[in-house]
Amino acid sequence: MKATSEVLADRAADAVSFDVQAIREDFPILRQEVHGKPLIYLDNAATSQKPASVLEATTRYYSSDNSNIHRGVHVLSQRATEQYEEARVKSQRFINAAGSEEIIFTRGTTEAINLVANSFGRSRVAAGDEVLITTMEHHSNIVPWQILCEEKGARLRVAPINDEGELILEEFEKLLNERTRIVSLVHISNALGTINPLRRVIESAHRVGAAVMVDGAQAAPHTRINVQELDCDFYAFSGHKVYGPTGIGVLYGKARLLDAMPPYQGGGDMISSVTFEKTTYNTLPYKFEAGTPNIAGTIGLGAAIDYVNQLGLEKMAAHEHELLTYGAELLTGIPGLRLIGTAKEKAAVLSFVLEGVHPHDVGTILDREGIAIRTGHHCTMPLMDRFGIPATSRASLAFYNTKEEIDVLVAGIHKVKEVFSA
């Protein structure tokens, strides 16, 4: 434990560089009480809260610009189209894609992975081929590949992790071979916080000719993404985890690959001409955006990216890292508490089990203290099996959280132990 003076000095230094209290004012939802206690929102890995600027952007669209995009000659449609396409350019810059046509809007990361599995996967994977994932994948990065492999008679292989929750690179590389068509893995684990060494993984995968899909749902809000530097073939993230609306996400794909891929869904906007005999598909990115999209959500995502850029992702990440270090130290000091996921490279996730108390009970008691955490398997059931546990309690942090909130979490865990005399 740090001396109080050291802690205070840390806080003072923190306050100079990053004014959390002022930032919290941007988030209307945080100004409320739950069960008579101030809300402490520590479920950011499930979904993040939205700043007022995002809420205003979506409201403004509906109240003054609402119309369909890419088809009207009238002024409202032009305004809506402009804002929608601006969000695409913002997304492109956010992850440093080479071109805006490489940005496909989807409902979220899950749909993006399904798009790749269905379109790229079905055209590239044949009987006897292999798809390689890791033990720490979210169900959304397991099931689409299972469906694909089952359909094609291909084999789904799983690279193991160690007890700290880190990918075992040597084992991963041993599993790569000339039959590996696709490697799909998470950038930052939602259940453990582990940051995967993507550069090396991607290099190794490319050496055997496999394409790499990255699930970046947890990475987008916490780390700078540079898809060109990573050289990944596909990258996906969700708007709602990066302080934007739900129901909007981004699939990045290398233009060369997207161009060669068949459409995922058919409908309006994805065509250039239709007769009953033959349809010619639209160019990128529209080939993959059938139907009226989530226009308001897309504009909201654009506003969320603006917000993050304005605040500075590096500063946000530094504050989160400080909270993580502070929280990990305090939680580790609680007798009977075990952190699940102790990777050296780790983002702001504190997943834990408490001896003698089921996570569900932890969650209920903390909720009564105003603290929102996630309890359960976090859609990573095979990962829970790997650790031999049914579930964990997970506090996931964002830049608007404070050390004081972590102190309340720690007090809450002590209360749980009191109730259960654990």
Place this chain on the structure above:
Amino acid sequence: MTDLQDLYQELILDHGRRPRNFRRLQDANRTAEGYNPLCGDKVKIFVQMDGDVVKDISFEGSGCAISTASASIMTETLKGKTRAEAEALFETFHDLVTGQKAKLDASDLGKLEVFSGVSEFPIRVKCATLSWHTLRSALNGNGEPVSTE
């Protein structure tokens, strides 16, 4: 803290920590598995029916204090009861945990009454009823795994 104390009553904590009839029943002639995908709770119920009467009943699995205690107290309560009595108890228990006090006839509930606090925590109703739903599947004999979703 009051509603928390109502939820985590001493009897529930005790059965959650040291569940009774927590074993595989070798002579079971009815079994079923139940599962709560939301939190990962799993339960397997073993019943030995003698004609229409529950001669013995036990369970295995993993879950929170509420679901474990509910399964434990359910097995204690049902030994010697007929199938119809078990069904009726489930109905009453369900009314209790979902807060439908108007319909409630608590006279026969016995120990099960400690679950009355669950009604203040709607999200936990599934925890309390998982073992009962699983029992129903076992008694109906279809052996289909039960899911709360």
